[in-house]
Amino acid sequence: MSEMKLSPSSQQSSSQGAQESRVRRPLRIALFGFGTVGSSVARILAESRPEGLELTHVYVRSVARRRVIWLPASVQWSEDADAVLASDVDVVVELAGGLEPAGSWVRKALNAGKSVVTANKKLISVHGVELERLAAAAGGHLKYGAAVAGGIPVIPGLEQGLAGDRIERIEGILNGTCNFILSRMQEGAEYATVLVAAQAKGYAEADPTEDVGGFDARAKLAILMRLALGVEVDLDEIAPLPITAISSVDFSYARDLGCTIRQIARADSANGHVAATVGPMLVDLHSPLAWSHDTENMVIFKGHYGGDVVFSGHGAGGNATAVAVVSDLLALAHGSLRVEIPSVPAHVSGEFEVPHYIRFLVADRPGIVAEITGALAKERINIRAILQKPGYPQHALPFVVTVEPCKSSALKRALEAIRTRDYLLETPLNLQMLE
Amino acid sequence: MSEMKLSPSSQQSSSQGAQESRVRRPLRIALFGFGTVGSSVARILAESRPEGLELTHVYVRSVARRRVIWLPASVQWSEDADAVLASDVDVVVELAGGLEPAGSWVRKALNAGKSVVTANKKLISVHGVELERLAAAAGGHLKYGAAVAGGIPVIPGLEQGLAGDRIERIEGILNGTCNFILSRMQEGAEYATVLVAAQAKGYAEADPTEDVGGFDARAKLAILMRLALGVEVDLDEIAPLPITAISSVDFSYARDLGCTIRQIARADSANGHVAATVGPMLVDLHSPLAWSHDTENMVIFKGHYGGDVVFSGHGAGGNATAVAVVSDLLALAHGSLRVEIPSVPAHVSGEFEVPHYIRFLVADRPGIVAEITGALAKERINIRAILQKPGYPQHALPFVVTVEPCKSSALKRALEAIRTRDYLLETPLNLQMLE
Numbered sequence: 012m013s014e015m016k017l018s019p020s021s022q023q024s025s026s027q028g029a030q031e032s033r034v035r036r037p038l039r040i041a042l043f044g045f046g047t048v049g050s051s052v053a054r055i056l057a058e059s060r061p062e063g064l065e066l067t068h069v070y071v072r073s074v075a076r077r078r079v080i081w082l083p084a085s086v087q088w089s090e091d092a093d094a095v096l097a098s099d100v101d102v103v104v105e106l107a108g109g110l111e112p113a114g115s116w117v118r119k120a121l122n123a124g125k126s127v128v129t130a131n132k133k134l135i136s137v138h139g140v141e142l143e144r145l146a147a148a149a150g151g152h153l154k155y156g157a158a159v160a161g162g163i164p165v166i167p168g169l170e171q172g173l174a175g176d177r178i179e180r181i182e183g184i185l186n187g188t189c190n191f192i193l194s195r196m197q198e199g200a201e202y203a204t205v206l207v208a209a210q211a212k213g214y215a216e217a218d219p220t221e222d223v224g225g226f227d228a229r230a231k232l233a234i235l236m237r238l239a240l241g242v243e244v245d246l247d248e249i250a251p252l253p254i255t256a257i258s259s260v261d262f263s264y265a266r267d268l269g270c271t272i273r274q275i276a277r278a279d280s281a282n283g284h285v286a287a288t289v290g291p292m293l294v295d296l297h298s299p300l301a302w303s304h305d306t307e308n309m310v311i312f313k314g315h316y317g318g319d320v321v322f323s324g325h326g327a328g329g330n331a332t333a334v335a336v337v338s339d340l341l342a343l344a345h346g347s348l349r350v351e352i353p354s355v356p357a358h359v360s361g362e363f364e365v366p367h368y369i370r371f372l373v374a375d376r377p378g379i380v381a382e383i384t385g386a387l388a389k390e391r392i393n394i395r396a397i398l399q400k401p402g403y404p405q406h407a408l409p410f411v412v413t414v415e416p417c418k419s420s421a422l423k424r425a426l427e428a429i430r431t432r433d434y435l436l437e438t439p440l441n442l443q444m445l446e
Numbered sequence: 447m448s449e450m451k452l453s454p455s456s457q458q459s460s461s462q463g464a465q466e467s468r469v470r471r472p473l474r475i476a477l478f479g480f481g482t483v484g485s486s487v488a489r490i491l492a493e494s495r496p497e498g499l500e501l502t503h504v505y506v507r508s509v510a511r512r513r514v515i516w517l518p519a520s521v522q523w524s525e526d527a528d529a530v531l532a533s534d535v536d537v538v539v540e541l542a543g544g545l546e547p548a549g550s551w552v553r554k555a556l557n558a559g560k561s562v563v564t565a566n567k568k569l570i571s572v573h574g575v576e577l578e579r580l581a582a583a584a585g586g587h588l589k590y591g592a593a594v595a596g597g598i599p600v601i602p603g604l605e606q607g608l609a610g611d612r613i614e615r616i617e618g619i620l621n622g623t624c625n626f627i628l629s630r631m632q633e634g635a636e637y638a639t640v641l642v643a644a645q646a647k648g649y650a651e652a653d654p655t656e657d658v659g660g661f662d663a664r665a666k667l668a669i670l671m672r673l674a675l676g677v678e679v680d681l682d683e684i685a686p687l688p689i690t691a692i693s694s695v696d697f698s699y700a701r702d703l704g705c706t707i708r709q710i711a712r713a714d715s716a717n718g719h720v721a722a723t724v725g726p727m728l729v730d731l732h733s734p735l736a737w738s739h740d741t742e743n744m745v746i747f748k749g750h751y752g753g754d755v756v757f758s759g760h761g762a763g764g765n766a767t768a769v770a771v772v773s774d775l776l777a778l779a780h781g782s783l784r785v786e787i788p789s790v791p792a793h794v795s796g797e798f799e800v801p802h803y804i805r806f807l808v809a810d811r812p813g814i815v816a817e818i819t820g821a822l823a824k825e826r827i828n829i830r831a832i833l834q835k836p837g838y839p840q841h842a843l844p845f846v847v848t849v850e851p852c853k854s855s856a857l858k859r860a861l862e863a864i865r866t867r868d869y870l871l872e873t874p875l876n877l878q879m880l881e
Contacts, residue, residue, distance in 0.1 A: 055751055059612060062788070156607055162752035164599075164607020171606050171782065172591055172599020175772025177494060299758070302737060316490055317597035317769040320759035323734070325752060334752040337610025342785050347606065350773075350780045353497070 038344050041068035041095050043116055044106035048130060048157070051333030052104065053082055061337065063344030070095045096120055102343060104336060105129040114138060121145045121153065128339045130157035130332055136230035140243050140354070154339035154349065159231040160185060160308040162331025163324040167338070169238045169312070170350045176314035178239040180279040182445065185231040187306030187327040188215045188222035189254050189274035193291065194304040197262055197271050202255065214306055225251025225274065225289040232276035232289060239312055240280040242357035244287070249359055252290030256440055261370055264398055264411045265293050268368070268444075271301050275445065277363075287359045293368050293444040299323070300445065363419050366395060366444040369412045369426070372436045375405040379434055386428045387414065390421040407436060413444065473779050476503035476530050478551055479541035483565060483592075486768030487539065488517055496772065498779030505530045531555055537778060539771060540564040549573060556580045556588065563774040565592035565767055571665035575678050575789070589774040589784065594666040595620060595743040597766025598759040602773070604673045604747070605785045611749035613674040615714040617880065620666040622741030622762040623650045623657035624689050624709035628726065629739040632697055632706050637690065649741055660686025660709065660724040667711035667724060674747055675715040677792035679722065684794055687725030691875055696805055699833055699846045700728050703803070703879075706736050710880065712798075722794045728803050728879040734758070735880065798854050801830060801879040804847045804861070807871045810840040814869055818847065825860040827852040842871060848879065 040056075042049050049069075056066050066086055074088045089095050092112070096103065096119045103120040107113045108131050117127050117134065121142065129135065135142070135155045146153040156166045160183075169178075184190050191214050195205040206223075209215035221227050229251050236242050254274050265272050270293040278287035294300040299321050303309040308326025313319050325331040373379055384394060392414050399410040414422065426439055475491075477484050484504075491501050501521055509523045524530050527547070531538065531554045538555040542548045543566050552562050552569065556577060564570065570577070570590045581588040591601045595618075604613075619625050626649050630640040641658075644650035656662050664686050671677050689709050700707050705728040713722035729735040734756050738744040743761025748754050760766040808814055819829060827849050834845040849857065861874055 051751070055610060059610075061610070162611075162749070163755055164603035167606035168599035168603045168757075171602030171777055172770060172773050174776045175490060175494075175496070175774075176597075176769040299737065302734065314597070314769060316486070316765040318760045318766060320598055320757075322603075322755075322757060324755035330751040331753060334611040334749060335607060338607050338785075339610075341609045342606055345785045346781075346783045347785050348781045348783070350777050350782050 037063050037065035038102050038340065039065055039067045039100045040102050040104060040340065041070065041098065041100040042066060042104050042106065043070045043092070043095070043113075044108075045069055045071045046106065047329035048332045048336065049104075049106045050079070051329035052106070052336050053079075055333055055337050057082060059337075061341055064337070064340050068095045068098060068100055092116055093119075096123065100125065102126045102128060102340065104340070105131055106336070107131075108133065110134055110137065117142060118145065121149055121151050124149045124151050126152040126154070126343055128154045128336055128343070130155070130336060132158040132227070132230045132234060136233040136246060139234065139237065152343060152348065154343065155234075156339045157332045157335035159234050160310060160322065160324075161326040161328065162334045163308055163310070163322045163326060164335070164338070165235070165310050165322045166238060167342075168320075168322060169235070170352065173239070173312060173314060173317070173320065174350045174352060176317045178312050178314055179281065180277070180313040181232070181235050181239055181310065182275060182277045182300065183228075183232065183235065183310040184273055184300060184303050184308055185228040185276045185310070185326065186222050186225075186274055187308060188219065189228070190303060190308070191306045192223070193254060193257070193272055193274060196257065196259065199259070201259060202257070223255055224253045228274060228276040229289045232278060232287060235310070236278050236285070236287060237354045238352050240278060240285065241352060241354045242280065242285050243354050244285070244357060244359045249287045249289060250361060251288075254291045257291050260403075260409045261440065263400065264370065264409075265368075267398055267400070268293065268396070268413065269296055270294060270444065271296055272442070273300055273303065275300065275443075277443075277445075279363075285357045285359050286362050288361050288363065288443070290442070292442050295445065298445060361419055363443060364416050366416050366446065367414050367422055368442045368444050369414070369422075370409055370440040371412070372407060372409050373434045374436060375408045376434060382432070383412065383429060386425045387412070389428070390417070390425040392417040392421060392425060472498050472500035473537050473775065474500055474502045474535045475537050475539060475775065476505065476533065476535040477501060477539050477541065478505045478527070478530070478548075479543075480504055480506045481541065482764035483767045483771065484541045485514070486764035487541070487771050488514075490768055490772050492517060494772075496776055499772070499775050503530045503533060503535055527551055528554075531558065535560065537561045537563060537775060539775070540566055541771070542566075543568065545569055545572065552577060553580065556584055556586050559584045559586050561587040561589070561778055563589045563592075563771055563778070565590070565771060567593040567662070567665045567669060571668040571681060574669065574672065587778060587783065589778065590669070591774045592767045592770035594669050595745060595757065595759075596761045596763065597769045598743055598745070598757050598761060599770070599773070600670070600745050600757045601673060602777075603755075603757060604670070605787065608674070608747060608749060608752070608755065609785045609787060611752045613747050613749055614716065615748040616667065616670050616674055616712060616745065617735065618663075618667065618670065618711045618745040619708055619735060619738050619743055620663040620711045620745070620761065621657050621660075621709055622743060623654065624663070625738060625743070626741045627658070628689060628692070628707055628709060631692070631694065634694070636694060637692070658690055659688045663709060663711040664724045667713060667722060670745070671713050671720070671722060672789045673787050675713060675720065676787060676789045677715065677720050678789050679720070679792060679794045684722045684724060685796055686723075689726045692726050695838075695844045696875065698835065699805065699844075700803075702833055702835070703728065703831070703848065704731055705729060705879070706731055707877070708735055708738070710735065710878075712878075712880075714798075720792045720794050721797050723796050723798065723878070725877070727877050730880065733880060796854055798878060799851050801851050801881065802849050802857055803877045803879050804849070804857075805844055805875040806847070807842060807844050808869045809871060810843045811869060817867070818864060821860045821863045822847070822849065824863070825852070825856040827856060827860060
């Protein structure tokens with residue numbers, strides 16, 4: 012009860028009373044959703060029996076199909092969401108995902124003064140600020156440690172361990188599906204083949220757009236931006252580049268440059284200017300980001316005072332995500348309130364001043380390099396390397412130009428200037444290089 | 447006020463009162479110690495002006511020498527520890543280190559119902575359980591996020607993000623001095639030379655025993671063992687092996703084995719058996735532990751449910767440690783109580799069943815390998831590799847045997863059996879290999 016003891020206006024007697032009653036009766040928990048994560052949460056609660064937590068209700072769409080024998084008989088199964096929300100549960104664990112009906116459930120629970128634990132990145136990235144205000148107004152709490160990087164305690168680490176720093180930059184591998192696909196492509200596999208393998212393993216959806224298009228990582232990045240950079244952003248201001256733009260030739264050229272390719276979500280904040288983007292990028296093979304393979308996630312925060320801090324582990328999967336959910340529940344049971352990090356609305360640009368990798372696919376003829384380098388020179392962009400590997404046909408020749416740090420906008424103008432040239436077989440691929 | 451709202455026995459009125467008064471007046475903070483970390487804490491508070499925190503007192507041994515102009519004039523400087531402890535400060539930040547007088551200050555502050563934030567790994571590793579009970583009894587709080595791995599939020603991550611898991615293993619690089627020395631030795635430098643460089647940079651003390659002997663890492667490991675494995679251990683039951691046992695020949699052989707050498711603190715818990723040790727070990731060059739260089743720290747927890755989680759960053763230095771201290775202060779100001787992880791006293795063994803690296807230094811003659819491998823065979827220990835590189839003199843020949851996973855005790859018996867052989871120029875070096 013620190014905030015009571017430490018606030019002169021609170022009365023000693025109430026502080027005492029609260030202290031004695033702490034974790035006196037277990038939190039009554041309702042689970043909304045019993046898929047991979049929901050059943051993992053139930054299993055951890057049943058196996059570990061953490062003090063102070065009691066699963067009392069499970070809402071599912073069809074009770075007949077989902078009843079499981081290893082849960083205590085006292086757990087009430089229900090197909091009636093409103094009835095569960097109107098019950099005497101203390102905490103609603105929302106694991107349905109998506110904006111609706113999850114959003115309505117969460118609002119109803121918070122309005123009733125209940126607390127909510129959710130893994131719903133979409134809901135939190137779009138409505139997080141509103142829902143936190145709702146929780147505060149009604150006296151409940153909203154926790155979403157599982158919404159970003161699953162079992163890796165990135166959000167608790169930020170709120171409880173890095174709140175004393177001023178974070179200037181976020182770089183993350185936030186989508187396990189993309190990391191699985193790209194780390195397999197690094198070993199020589201083709202995108203289409205790996206996608207099928209990822210789908211077979213349950214790592215990718217039948218329609219993988221949300222993941223490979225960068226939308227999932229973008230939602231997570233927006234949540235981290237609010238907690239780490241203190242900015243509330245509009246998702247639509249961040250334009251993701253899909254990893255489907257990458258082909259095996261890019262991995263081959265990346266290797267020549269001492270790099271590999273990962274889907275990176277990055278954001279930085281300096282002098283009131285906030286920039287963010289999500290997409291495949293070249294990462295140095297010596298960078299921690301290149302160590303991350305399969306479905307792993309990784310987040311690197313650069314603090315003004317503390318320097319780089321790296322978090323890594325299993326970002327997804329039922330059990331890892333369930334650990335984050337149960338940890339949030341334990342924090343509620345122990346009265347561990349969130350460290351509220353102040354945030355303000357901010358616009359986001361896609362403007363970074365970084366080195367870039369540009370891969371062209373051309374019908375070769377003399378003068379192409381001269382024209383491209385001329386267009387770059389006009390924007391005062393310095394070339395770092397030009398790579399043209401042998402073994403490709405002249406009529407469909409991939410080659411690469413890398414450039415010294417330059418503004419994304421300047422590079423876009425340079426590429427726009429040559430956009431209509433007939434030797435270009437496709438729009439040049441333009442990737443940031445992380446240093 | 448979750449535990450109030452959620453506890454039926456607490457009254458609505460007191461909950462309301464506390465909610466309104468939250469962070470109403472800033473926490474009044476006394477800093478004990480104004481060295482590297484203390485002055486960094488003061489500077490962050492002065493520069494970032496985090497809401498809810500006010501530095502009101504600084505205790506130093508000599509006020510005349512330490513007064514600094516960039517702190518607000520309202521800050522009271524004092525050479526009288528008892529007077530500061532008797533003042534109206536809410537939180538004492540203890541940065542003096544060591545068992546005394548730090549321990550007395552912390553006890554006095556806690557007994558007076560104040561909260562304490564400390565970076566003192568020695569004090570917490572020896573008296574942490576007692577001090578936490580004292581805090582709970584008097585209504586204050588004890589936080590020590592800075593005591594392990596400085597600016598890396600390992601402790602908040604454990605308490606707030608991994609409490610829902612069951613941690614089975616800890617592997618950590620917990621001492622920046624040793625990591626600096628060993629990562630330089632990996633590049634070819636000799637121990638004595640690197641130690642002098644580390645001392646010149648302020649990374650190592652004039653007497654480096656605490657660091658290179660493994661005592662500093664052992665104290666941090668004991669703290670992590672309590673929070674991650676739930677066991678309270680006696681430091682003396684963990685026997686550290688100093689990194690001074692390593693020479694350049696070991697790095698050379700390690701490289702041939704695809705490894706390098708790091709000071710590792712490790713502990714695991716299975717079926718009620720707790721094992722822990724600290725010392726130089728061989729780590730695979732592909733392991734995250736090998737990526738860590740210079741003074742960086744890294745901790746890997748293996749969770750039963752969530753798998754491996756890696757934390758990495760700057761484990762020491764004034765600013766990084768100060769970030770952890772300020773974050774703890776912010777958590778207090780926001781009423782974020784610790785998630786109390788239950789722990790029980792436990793004995794620790796040094797028994798691990800892992801592969802080992804054994805380096806012999808012998809006056810060469812026929813039959814040595816036969817005798818050594820015979821002694822190993824008698825303990826049913828399987829040999830993985832025997833390495834004898836050319837270029838060393840016969841009269842002082844280093845060679846290496848690596849063995850398949852075997853119990854530490856069995857290997858000790860095998861080495862004991864040949865201990866008195868006259869061809870051994872020194873006691874064989876016996877290192878664990880991490881897999």
